[in-house]
Amino acid sequence: MSIRKREWKTASGEDRQAWVVDYTSKGKRHLRTFNKKKEAETFETEMRGEVRDGTHTPRNKSLTVSQAGENWISASETAGLERTTIDGYRQHLDLHISPFVGNDKLADLAVADVRALEDKLAAEGRSKGLIRKVRVSLGSILADAQERGHVARNVVRELGRSRRKGKEKRAEGRQKGKLRVGVDIPSPAEIALIIAAMPADGKWRSFFLVAIFTGLRASELRGLRWQDVNLKKGEISVTQRVDAYQEAGAPKSESGHRIIPMPPNVVASLKAWKLACPKGDLDLVFPSDDGTAPMWHANIINRAWCPLQIAAGVSVQVRDENGKLVRDDEGKPVMQAKYTGLHALRHFYASWCINSREDGGLGLSAKVLQERLGHATIQLTLDTYSHLFPRGDDSAKLADAESRLFGNAT
Template structure:
């Protein structure tokens, strides 16, 4: 039977102590500053003892340890390597530094809310949403293992901003920025000028060799299809229908340069491409070296290309050529090594080209369901979360109201 008693510490301060025996008969105690807190703990402990879910502080593991157990669970579920990598980064970079030392038995809902608030303030809303969701999954896994009585993160999530919350130029949230058609045109013109489809470069032996250069066609495909860069790098020639002007998305390349299927059923899709992109791809096919994997954009070793190679050798240089870059200060290396010169800071990444394509699809008048299908979103909700404000812009309220009025009064 649990009991609540008042204690006076040697310092003169008052504490309220809860004494009880756990499921194993072990005597336990815990002190609180107020009687209300002590009684609430005593009531909750009684219920947990009945259900067999009570975990005393002395035997409770920390959030960091629970996170490691959750990652083991994820590894056993055959998730995509990139998904596991993201989960590990959430745990290492965000959850452990903030909450890792807290015992599960002492983790409170206000602490989780404070963690969520900090994430929203310091990180993008997309990152904050994923990290808070990962914390909830960690606690859910701990409950399934019998290490936690209740998931204090239940119902705590980072909501997407609605279209009416956006204002002015900074109206995108999970979309950091969308290139304009003029900017995409500048990038493609610069790429065509900088990189002929075949270039002479210095080989490993010092001799000049002719090497195919994929950057102009790669940028063209990324900008006009809205494919994820992993899907662009996994494209097969067999999945491009030149006559119909379609790209069939079936494969992707992960961060380990492994080629595999797309992540979900909705990822398998067909995306139309304009005549200009068809022409560029036909020209590139003549120069592209054949590979066993039938890759449209292979690396020089005829294996799948890593995303960082495309970023460093294509996306950054083309924006430097457009005059959109800022140099970053060199990073001092330790142990007498040379200073590391970071890549210049540029406006856009490959994912911004994906957002550009989606915005163009919407400007063409495509409805949300078609945009969802072409972009490969798992739900229509995701499409509206990302691009709902763009759909709103397509509606001319004055014209709509005039048509509404005409339909009612035009018959008179």
């Protein structure tokens, strides 16, 4: 491996010079030309290490990041990943990766380039959470390219190893904050108002009672089949979900397959609803009005969930972009639903499972809660809900423990 200076004259007689790195990798000779000697020296230093470790990929055999990204998405489609997942990958590639490093050769990527991409995304206004997801996608692109023999190094993984474990996750958590009852999670009093405002019977009563007292995801509610509802045992088996494209498939993960017990009022509501439920080949518990298809998620939110909250008084006043209250033609405040998504009911279910029995909850352990929610890991459950578990050190319990300790001492 060597560096040599190359000098020549242009057709117009101008003197030009460049620096050439001459090296051999896997028995083949390669040349790289640089305008500055310092750039050539830096490249030579990197090449010495890569050639020694067998991790070098010649530039003429390397794809661009965009080309490798297309290969990655094609492989994901072939693997049968859900369309919503593929859509997310496509957005990462087209909107956040290709515009900045899409034309770069994989072999030219360095750890510094990944860090520079993060800085550019942040300057463009991307959130920390989105930047982290984009970096993960870029790492997956490089991993796929490694398997195909198009690049030897995965600089994203190298960057991850150089950072303190969990630092970014903790920073993101601080920015996002913890879920709060009455803000992100409906309070028991609000749930009582919502139940009181429900229709006396019918699909929507059963739908929201199941959502409140089983914690099913919206996709799992839309994909629930009667064959998975055991009314005698009072159990629901989660075996499928319906995605944003109305396509049925397996739950999000292996842990998503689970059995959830139902309280008596939920069972009674489902028994009544089963008699009136439109019959269809899909055997759905909560189908469209004619029973032929799953309900659209947006219809559930706009036609049922938000109106139900407003009817129950679980609402907030609408404000304009300047923070001023919006009023109707009669001067009355315009109200909107307090909780915009169905996931709020899943959060309530988690809090209900966590709360002690003295406080009207089930008092379940974190491990049982993980199983009920279908979380892939206990860490996900704890990261989301650990602050809701009783600490056991409130004033009354401390006083009781203290008195027992002093009593034993005497």
